[in-house]
Amino acid sequence: MKNRQEKNRKKNLILRYSLATLLIISGIVLSYLKLGNEFLGFSSVGLWLIYVGFVMLAVISLQILSKKKRIVDERMEFIAAKASRITFMGIIIFAFIIMVIDGIKPIDFAYSYFMSYFICGIVLLYAISYKILLRSN
C-alpha cells in the first residue's frame, strides 16, 4: 500500500515537473516567434507562461524540500468533492446572474479583468466552502 502511494507520488511529481517545463518551453517559443503579443489584453502570453512555469517549479521544489508530511485522508477527499460541487453550482448561478444583468444593462468590461476576477472568485469560493465543510462535517 505504502509502496503504491510512493509510486503515485513520484508519478505525480514527474507530471508536475513536465508540465512546468512545458509551460516554460512554450513561453520561450512564443516569445521568440513573437506570437501572442497583445492577446486579449495581456501584454505578452509568452512571458506570462514563463512566469507561471517558474512559479510552478518553485512551488514543487518547496513542497519536496519541506519535510512535513501531508496527510490526505478519505474524509478530506469527500469534503473536497463536496466543495467542488458547491463551486460548480456557484459558477452556474453566477453565470445566470451575469446573463440576467447583461440583459437588463449590457456589461462593458475588459475580458482579461473579467477572467482574472472570475478565477479569483472560483478559488475563493472553493477555499471558503472547503474550510466550512471541514469544520462542520
Added chain:
Amino acid sequence: MKTKIAFYRKKLNITQEELAELVGVTRQTILVLEQGKYNPSLLLAHKITRALKQRKIEDVFKI
C-alpha cells in the same frame, strides 16, 4: 453511526493523535468518528478495528 472508538482507545491508553497515525488519517477525522458525525469507508473501519485490537468491525461500529 455510533462508535466505541473512544472506549477502546482509552482502554489501550492511546491518544487520538496516535490512533490517527496508526491508521493514516488526521486527528480531526478520529474526532468526528468518535462523535459519530462521519461514516467511514469499509477499509478505514477495518484499519481502526485492527488498530484497536478488536476482531469484528461490529464491535467498534454500530449502526
